[in-house]
Amino acid sequence: MAKVLYDFSAEPGNNELSVKEGETITITNPNIGGGWIEAQNSRGDVGLVPEDYIERLSSACTCLTSGAEDDEWDDEWDDMKSTSGYPESESGDSGAIQRGGHASSMKISLNKFPGFSKSGPELYLLTKQPIKSKDRLPIYMGEVGPVWSYPTTQLDCVVADPKKGSKMYGLKSYIEYQVTPNTTNRPVNHRYKHFDWLYERLLDKYRSAIPIPSLPDKQVTGRFEEEFIKMRMERLQGWMTRMCRHPVISNSEVFQLFLSYKDERDWKTGKRKAEKDETVGMMIFSTIEPEGPDLDPLEVEQKCEQFSRFTKAMDDGVKEILTVGNEHWKRCTGPLPKEYQRIGKAFQNLSSVFTSSGYQGESTLTDAMTAAGKTYEEIALMVAEQPKKDLHFVMETNNEYKGLLGCFPDTIGFHKAAIDKVKEGDQLVATSKITPQDKTMMAKRVSVMSYALQAEMNHFHSNRIYDYNRVMQLYLEEQVKFYETIAAKLRQAHSQFTTM
Amino acid sequence: MAKVLYDFSAEPGNNELSVKEGETITITNPNIGGGWIEAQNSRGDVGLVPEDYIERLSSACTCLTSGAEDDEWDDEWDDMKSTSGYPESESGDSGAIQRGGHASSMKISLNKFPGFSKSGPELYLLTKQPIKSKDRLPIYMGEVGPVWSYPTTQLDCVVADPKKGSKMYGLKSYIEYQVTPNTTNRPVNHRYKHFDWLYERLLDKYRSAIPIPSLPDKQVTGRFEEEFIKMRMERLQGWMTRMCRHPVISNSEVFQLFLSYKDERDWKTGKRKAEKDETVGMMIFSTIEPEGPDLDPLEVEQKCEQFSRFTKAMDDGVKEILTVGNEHWKRCTGPLPKEYQRIGKAFQNLSSVFTSSGYQGESTLTDAMTAAGKTYEEIALMVAEQPKKDLHFVMETNNEYKGLLGCFPDTIGFHKAAIDKVKEGDQLVATSKITPQDKTMMAKRVSVMSYALQAEMNHFHSNRIYDYNRVMQLYLEEQVKFYETIAAKLRQAHSQFTTM
Incomplete structure (x- = not known):
């Protein structure tokens, strides 16, 4: 009671x-x-x-x-919020650090792997643990510098067909998405919580070397259930596409399991195995094998600083676009179409006054003015709908990048901690905390970390160039269509007026 | 002292x-x-x-x-005000009645011609005064009903070439405009105060029959001297064009004097003569000669009501357009270009971050993004300049009509007063205030007034149809160009991106 x-x-x-x-x-x-x-x-x-x-x-x-x-339990249905701006609670300035990937996920990871947080970079820098050959992550020298080993065929998948399921005797409902990889072409079903499980596994295993972007917010904002589902699906698709494109992640056992488990038993077994994986945290570096010569610790530090500066600067640039885009979104969906509608109404109202003049030969003008008024009402609708067709993708891409860039300080932090440890090398040897051999090994291993960071940055850059070319193309293409359609409509309206 | x-x-x-x-x-x-x-x-x-x-x-x-x-003395240089909206102090809702033509001009006229205000419509309705044949204003039956007698060639004039003059030993300066009619093709010089003198003469003489729109405000707002002069000249041109287009006004002695006086002496003589003209106020109707049969007083009243309703409704419609247009003006010259500029800056800033990546093959993207950013800055400028190219004419035309419509209640008021007087006819005869012959004459004369009102309305309608066709054509033409130019610029920006 x-x-x-x-x-x-x-x-x-x-x-x-x-x-x-x-x-x-x-x-x-x-x-x-x-x-x-x-x-x-x-x-x-x-x-x-x-x-x-x-x-x-x-x-x-x-x-x-x-x-x-x-x-x-999965309370994905709670806390839907309505919003007048772009539907992304993180697009403000303060959101990223508080709600973005690295801060909260850091907490989760450190809590779950206390051994990792206690030992810091030494765990890897001084490890004697042998590398299992099947886990090997080679780094090659490409045209642009160190690069991961890329597969010949790029993995891809489609997230589609969200279906409502229910549990607890129908008390609560959930959504199941169909995920179909291009390898098996066989769909598997996953709920949001399964994506979240995958995310946690990838975070535990790779985050020291590879920034793992957060999943879309649990509470994605959306006025209607359908809009909410569509938005979440689109963002899960974006997240999966990014993971598929990453040569290390897409090739990992846990990711392969997620995309192509054969049956429930296969899934459960794989899940348990992945949860027991010990090559996590800093230990991921023990599997990385660069083909180049060892790097000088000074060079390692310089590279690290350079990437840190770049990602910080890009984070600012991306946030500026999001802020400006959000304001533009609000104007385009709020006051601007209202204004065009009022212009349209004003023309139509004057036209209807003219109709009452009782004067002969009025109808050509009144028909034309009514048509012009209706055209501005159509333009009002177009203006309000346009952001969904173009600005939306600019916002989504930049939101994704904001999330990704929010993970870099975390990843770069592991490198900085390792560099600091190596800098202490002489003192540690002097105080007999490590042997001179240990010191040499630490320098070698921080070089491995630097190769990994460079490979990751090169991966990031090549993806970034592709993504921004693509989103700008898409945006400008739709903008051109938009302005051309308006011009054509107005040209049509214009043709109806006559000064004889 | x-x-x-x-x-x-x-x-x-x-x-x-x-x-x-x-x-x-x-x-x-x-x-x-x-x-x-x-x-x-x-x-x-x-x-x-x-x-x-x-x-x-x-x-x-x-x-x-x-x-x-x-x-x-002409204090045309005082009281220039700055404004963020469309430069017209009258474009608000309350302005028209307080500052528009009829209210203030009514006061002037009634003060200057006390005899007129004392006697009301009777002055004309019961006058025995013979009509001078040269002042005759015939009204014919046209296709659309009663019409004024239109000249075969339409009078027109150009107001141009404002020149600064000074007086009182250079203490104060004034502007002289060159007015060139298409009849003599010989320019005459006039200061604002001369236009104002002409306006007062036309008002005294014609306002009972023909609404005389106010001159542009003495204190037209404008941020700079040049802008102020340009705006006033444009509005004086608009006013003169409208006067030239009116068959009665353009043919009047005072208007002809204004446009084509031969020399200073001619001007002074003409001025004195015009100021002594006695065919003013209600007496203008004594010169009007309609060719149709006398109208029934009931029909007269109905026509009068109809025109009153129409002009009131159009006044509302015109004010709505001015209000909406003023808001649109503010948005287009204020927040909107700022937003496009910020979008342009955001693209360029991100592009400049990308330039610092140190990654190979970056320049195609960064060049394209910089170009796209610059394009949005260009669009910002276009958006801010556009209202001057199109909305300006919509505002000017509707401002002109607001002024003109503001004179109609005055003109219609004279008709209503006359109709009321005729309605009293039986009682006036019964109390021996007028003879039965007077009563018949009053009915005949109110019919003349109605012909005049109908001729004036038909003149108004035909001008209105031309003006609105023309202004809408101009507006839409410029709007089409505007959107097409934007589309072309964006298409150019789009072509620079590549996803290989």
Whole structure:
């Protein structure tokens, strides 16, 4: 039994139960999770109520179902927010650091792998652990410098066909996406939480060497359910495409498992194996094998500084575009179409006054003015719809890059910590904390890290050049179409006027 | 001698004198007019000071010049105001009635012709005065109903070549415009005050039958002297064109004098004659000779109501366009170009970050992004300049019509007063105030007034249809060019991106 502390109005279609302050309800399932309990009111209605809204009256609980599916809980349906700007809560200035990938994910990782956070870069710099040959990540010298080993055929996948499923006897619903890789061409189903699981695995394993961009926000904003699903799917697709394009990630066992598990058993086995993977954190560098000569620690430091400066500067540039784009989005979807609509209405109103003149030969002008007015109303609609056709992709691409760039300080931080450790080398030898051989090995290993960072930066640059060329092409193409369509419509409106 | 009551700071270049509260100055010319006096301070500087800022200490005045040119005073240079919206102080909602033609001009006329205001419509309705044959204004039946007699060649004139002149020993300056009619093709010079004199003559003579639009405001707003002169000239041109197009006005003696006086003596003689003209006010109807049968008073009333409704409705429509246009003007010259500029800057900034990547093969993208950024800066300039090329004419035309429509309630008022008088006819006969013959004559004369109103409305309608066709054509033509130019620029920017 529980007493209701505050009024709560159920969202329609969400299996919630409206309750009033002071009402007594029976808890039918306290283990729903996500801050919800299932309860029954005195009229026999059963539904979900926020935990914080009630006070339990007795500790004896009449649970109907067990909490077996507890860890399956996925509150992806909560907290949809409406917004007038571009639907991305992170597009402000302050959002990135607080909500972006590296800060929060850092916390998760450090908590989950206390050994890693305790030992810092030494874990790898001084490790004696042998490398398993199948995990080897070679780095070659390409035209642009150190590069990862790229596959001959690029992996790709399509995220599509979101389907609503339900669980807990229909109490809560979730969305399952179909993911089809170009390798097997066989779709597998994944819920958001599975993507999140994959993300956590990739983060644990690769983040010291490869920035892993965050998944799209759990609470993506969207006014309507459909819009929300579409937006999340589009962003999951963007995330998957980026992962597929990465030669190291796309080739990893866990990523392959996610894309092409054969059946439920295969998935469960693979999952357990991936969770037990020990080549995580700094240890990823132990698998990296560059083909070039060892780098001088000074050169390593310079490269690291250069990348740090570049990613910081690009982060600023990307945020500027997002800020400007967000304002432009608001203007294009708000005041601007309203103004065109008012212009259109004003022409039409004057035309309708003219119709009442009783003067002969009025109709050519009034027809033309009405048509011109309607044209401006059409332009109003076009203006309001246009950002979805062009600015949207500029925003999505820059949002993606903002997320990715937000991970770089993290990745670069591991390099800086290692460089600092190597700098201490002489002192460590002097105080007999390490041997001179250890010192030599540390310098060699920080060189490996630098090769990895350079390979990653080159991968980043080549993707960036492709992505920005593509998004600018798309944007300008749609902008050209937009202005040409307006010009054509106005030309048509113009042709109806005559001064004889 | 005078004591200065308040601090006054001289406007540079305006022949004014800065004075301080408490200072004693010598009045060198009290007859400047326009609220100014000329004074000399203790340091010997001479300049203009506002009359209200000083208190005269003695009635003995040491005038240096007489007030001979008093009536020549023209303070057209004062009170220039700056504005962020469309430069027309009347474009608000309340302006028209307070500042438009009919209200203020009504006051002027009633004051100047007290006989007219005392006797009302009777002056004409019951007049026995014979019509001078040369003043005859015939009305014919055209396809559209009653029409004025139109000349075979339409009068036209060009207002151009504003030249600065000065007077009072260079103390104040004025602008003289060259007015060249297509009849003589010989330019005559006129200052604003001459246009104003013409306006007053036309108002006195024709306003009961023909709405005479106000001259452009004395204090047209404009940020710079040049802009101010250009705007005033354009509006004087608009006003003159409208007057030239009117068959009655263009053919009038006073208008012909204004356009084609031979020399100073001719002008002075004509001026005196025009000022003594007695066929003014309601008496203008005594010169009108419609060719149709007399109209039934009921029909007269219906026509009058119809025109009243139409002009009121059109006035609302025109004001709506002005309001919407003014807002659009502000947006196009203010926030919108700033936004395009920021978009352009954001692209260029990101491009310059990319340049610092140190990655090979970067320049194609960075060149393209810089070009795209510059294109948006160009678009910003285009957006800001565009209203002057198109919206300007929509605003000018509608401003002109607002002024013209503001005169209609006045003109229609004379008709309504006459109709009311005719309605009293039976009672006036019964109380022996008029004879039955007078009553018949009144009905006949109100019919003449109705013919005149119909001829005027038909003139108005035909001009309106031409004007609105023309302004819409011009607007849409420029809009098409604008959007096509943007599309072409963006197409050029687009061509520089490549995804290989």
